[in-house]
Amino acid sequence: MxxxxxxxxxxxxxxxxxxxxxxxxRIGISDxxxxxLGDVVFVELPDEGEELDREDDFGVIxxxxxxxxxxxxxxxxxxxxxxxxxxxxxxxNDDPYGEGWMIELDPEESLDHLLSPDEYADQIE
Amino acid sequence: MxxxxxxxxxxxxxxxxxxxKGNREVAVDEDGLLPDDLTRxxxxxxxxxxxxxxxxxxxxxxxxxxxESGPFPLGSCxxxxxxxxxxxxxxxxxxxxxxxxxxxxxxxxxxxxHGLQDYLARxxxxxxxxxxxxxxxxxxxxxxxxxxxxxxxxxxxxxxxxIPDSAHGTNFASAAMAGFDVVELPSAEDGRVDLDALExxxxxxxxALMLTNPNTLGLFERDIEAIAEIVHDAxxxxxxxxxxxxxxxxxxxPGDMGFDIMHYNVHKTFATPHGGGGPGAGPVGVVSELAxxxxxxxxxxxxxxxxxxxxxxxxxxKVHGFEGNWLVLLKTYAxxxxxxxxxxxxxxxxxxxxxxxxxxxxxxxxxxxPFHHEFVASAGEQDAADVAKRMLDYGxxxxxxxxxxxxxxxxxxxxxxxETTRSLDQLAEAFNAVAGEDDETLExxxxxxxxxxxxxxxxxxxxxLSWQALDEE
Numbered sequence: 310m311x312x313x314x315x316x317x318x319x320x321x322x323x324x325x326x327x328x329x330x331x332x333x334x335r336i337g338i339s340d341x342x343x344x345x346l347g348d349v350v351f352v353e354l355p356d357e358g359e360e361l362d363r364e365d366d367f368g369v370i371x372x373x374x375x376x377x378x379x380x381x382x383x384x385x386x387x388x389x390x391x392x393x394x395x396x397x398x399x400x401x402n403d404d405p406y407g408e409g410w411m412i413e414l415d416p417e418e419s420l421d422h423l424l425s426p427d428e429y430a431d432q433i434e
Numbered sequence: 435m436x437x438x439x440x441x442x443x444x445x446x447x448x449x450x451x452x453x454x455k456g457n458r459e460v461a462v463d464e465d466g467l468l469p470d471d472l473t474r475x476x477x478x479x480x481x482x483x484x485x486x487x488x489x490x491x492x493x494x495x496x497x498x499x500x501x502e503s504g505p506f507p508l509g510s511c512x513x514x515x516x517x518x519x520x521x522x523x524x525x526x527x528x529x530x531x532x533x534x535x536x537x538x539x540x541x542x543x544x545x546x547x548h549g550l551q552d553y554l555a556r557x558x559x560x561x562x563x564x565x566x567x568x569x570x571x572x573x574x575x576x577x578x579x580x581x582x583x584x585x586x587x588x589x590x591x592x593x594x595x596x597i598p599d600s601a602h603g604t605n606f607a608s609a610a611m612a613g614f615d616v617v618e619l620p621s622a623e624d625g626r627v628d629l630d631a632l633e634x635x636x637x638x639x640x641x642a643l644m645l646t647n648p649n650t651l652g653l654f655e656r657d658i659e660a661i662a663e664i665v666h667d668a669x670x671x672x673x674x675x676x677x678x679x680x681x682x683x684x685x686x687x688p689g690d691m692g693f694d695i696m697h698y699n700v701h702k703t704f705a706t707p708h709g710g711g712g713p714g715a716g717p718v719g720v721v722s723e724l725a726x727x728x729x730x731x732x733x734x735x736x737x738x739x740x741x742x743x744x745x746x747x748x749x750x751x752k753v754h755g756f757e758g759n760w761l762v763l764l765k766t767y768a769x770x771x772x773x774x775x776x777x778x779x780x781x782x783x784x785x786x787x788x789x790x791x792x793x794x795x796x797x798x799x800x801x802x803x804p805f806h807h808e809f810v811a812s813a814g815e816q817d818a819a820d821v822a823k824r825m826l827d828y829g830x831x832x833x834x835x836x837x838x839x840x841x842x843x844x845x846x847x848x849x850x851x852x853e854t855t856r857s858l859d860q861l862a863e864a865f866n867a868v869a870g871e872d873d874e875t876l877e878x879x880x881x882x883x884x885x886x887x888x889x890x891x892x893x894x895x896x897x898x899l900s901w902q903a904l905d906e907e
Binding site for chain 2: 348350351371373374398399
């Protein structure tokens, strides 16, 4: 099975993606991660203004199989959260890199330390 | 085997609720004991004759499946038949005693508790037992708190508990709830504890290693003495998860293997009812060094041969009321007393024999072995959850699925000692029939049960948590 790994994202080994968009960084979980979890039934997100360090857990995602923490790929301050997921958690399954995004950060660091799409593809092979 | 479960429905809905079968307004007696704004003049109550009521509950039971319906090999759960003589004892009026009565008037009750503490200590090779925790996981939590109190009493602040990746999920939860960091130990290739990995996981921060033996793959940890030495040398304690004790009764004792703390799942090992059968009990046994930290109260014999309650010297306090759920403990005591030493040893031997017989009969691969009271087969290319749903159509309960994760599409199977050769063969037939079926058949199963495939996603996303949800639809 092959998974979608967009070229414009960088990845954390724990299956979160980060994408730079006009000075902010949008974060979600990968196609592989949503497939492993199965149908997502609940998402918990942080408050706006929360300050995150790299690899801090900022939320919780629950599927019919498992409950997992979600980790910040980089340090920054939460500037927006995708509250639509609270009512429609299935968006994480349907569109993990689009409408299923989770938070936006005002970044305190670059994305250079994260895995490239190729490196992430190797990891989940 | 032809199977079709009863399905009682009206207008294609399941057996209606009692309130939907006809209500009657009943006047409430005005006795003036409560203020008017807290009372009603009438209440609506279901108005049914006794036969209607009896049929209602019988129908519900016919649409269900339990240990009295057929084989129930739900791995790691030890779903034994619950013998009726223990229920009879628990139903005696003399068993229903308020625990706060004067000790002198409840000597029989306290004597049973003392006897049970003693039985459990002997079975586990422990020195002291508390009966108080109200369930297996509550026992785990109490046991971990005892370990914590012991270290702290010795001026030793330890922050970590080591747990193998194949352990029951409750182990991780109990350790975390008690404030410890969990260090997960990867299994060796043979499914057992990896001694090298254990050596590097333990340190002066290790409060305890939590282990079940045989483990969740049904494999006996052969290196248990070396494991105990590694943990003890680091100053840690060894915790025995009693979930799999049914494999060991009268054969081996956790205390003799070097374990310091253990809990007993009486609903598994000693055949008291699970879950909906009533409140549970999860007694905890410890070696003598840890006895002063057990929950309060415990019971002991006095010099005058009476039985009294007492608080252990450095007790962690109460984890439940009095001695715990007394009637469950009474059933436990009765079961142990009826079976005796030989009967318990025979139960474990047969549990192991049954698991091994069944594993031989089924077509699915069993990757790890030799095993004890349970085995984990792999559904291979099939989806284990679909296999389980389809097995229902053959009139048996399926095994535990998709866990432990070290086996692909796991089918964790534990027939227990209660099944006869005939019902084991029935189980094997069900496994093998499903093994030969295509995905389409599996995905549309079950078709012969009262309730068809449950939509787990919808149930989790928009749960209906009370009967009032029906009215809202």
